[in-house]
Amino acid sequence: MLLKLIIMKNIRSLTILIVAFLPIYGLTQDPWDKVTSDISGTVDFLILRGSFSVRSNKKEDEVAVVTGKVINNKSKNINLFQWYVKTEDCFRQKGKMVALDMDGEYKFESDFVFDAGNVASTTAEAICSLYAEQHRSNRSKGL
Numbered sequence: 001m002l003l004k005l006i007i008m009k010n011i012r013s014l015t016i017l018i019v020a021f022l023p024i025y026g027l028t029q030d031p032w033d034k035v036t037s038d039i040s041g042t043v044d045f046l047i048l049r050g051s052f053s054v055r056s057n058k059k060e061d062e063v064a065v066v067t068g069k070v071i072n073n074k075s076k077n078i079n080l081f082q083w084y085v086k087t088e089d090c091f092r093q094k095g096k097m098v099a100l101d102m103d104g105e106y107k108f109e110s111d112f113v114f115d116a117g118n119v120a121s122t123t124a125e126a127i128c129s130l131y132a133e134q135h136r137s138n139r140s141k142g143l
Contacts, residue, residue: 031048031049031050032046032047032048032049032069033046033047033049034046035047035122035123035126036119036122036123038119041073042072042073042074043070043071043072043073044070044071044073045068045069045070045119045122045123046068046069046070046071047066047067047068047069047083047123047126047127048066048067048068048069051065051066051067052064052065052066052127052130052131052134053065054087054131054134055084057084057086057098061086061087061088062086062087062088063084063085063086063087063098064084064085064086064087064090064127064128064130064131065082065083065084065127066082066083066084066126066127066130067080067081067082067083067102068080068081068082068083068099068123069081080101080102081099081100081101081102081107082099082100082101082102082104083097083098083099083100083123083127084097084098084100084127085097085098085112085124085127085128085131087131087135089112089124089128090124090127090128090131090132093113093114093128094111094112094113094114095111095112095124096109096110096111096112097109097110097112097120097123097124097127112124112125114128
């Protein structure tokens with residue numbers, strides 16, 4: 001019985017140590033969620049978990065915004081962006097997905113249509129699903 005208690009105490013201590021040192025050893029969960037890949041599977045498109053927000057662009061349109069990362073697995077090149085979709089386009093299920101650099105400067109835009117299967121469409125659907133979830137949540141808070 002005494003041996004069993006010593007083992008249990010050591011396991012508990014070991015568990016506490018492992019949990020305490022997870023961030024140091026990089027064993028924590030990756031904060032990026034993969035949304036899609038290009039047709040060749042060479043380039044991955046990811047969204048930073050927790051980066052979603054609703055803001056206004058320079059034209060004062062309400063937009064759903066995320067932080068995005070594009071990884072070229074061949075060249076190991078990584079690019080960071082802010083991607084946004086006008087919330088009006090989310091409801092219409094088609095429009096433009098706009099890419100900005102991290103300072104908010106325009107880089108490019110791509111057409112999207114839900115269920116089209118291209119990178120812009122899949123990424124825009126992911127952004128719009130985050131917006132829809134927030135919209136649904138906020139609507140349920142009223143009287």
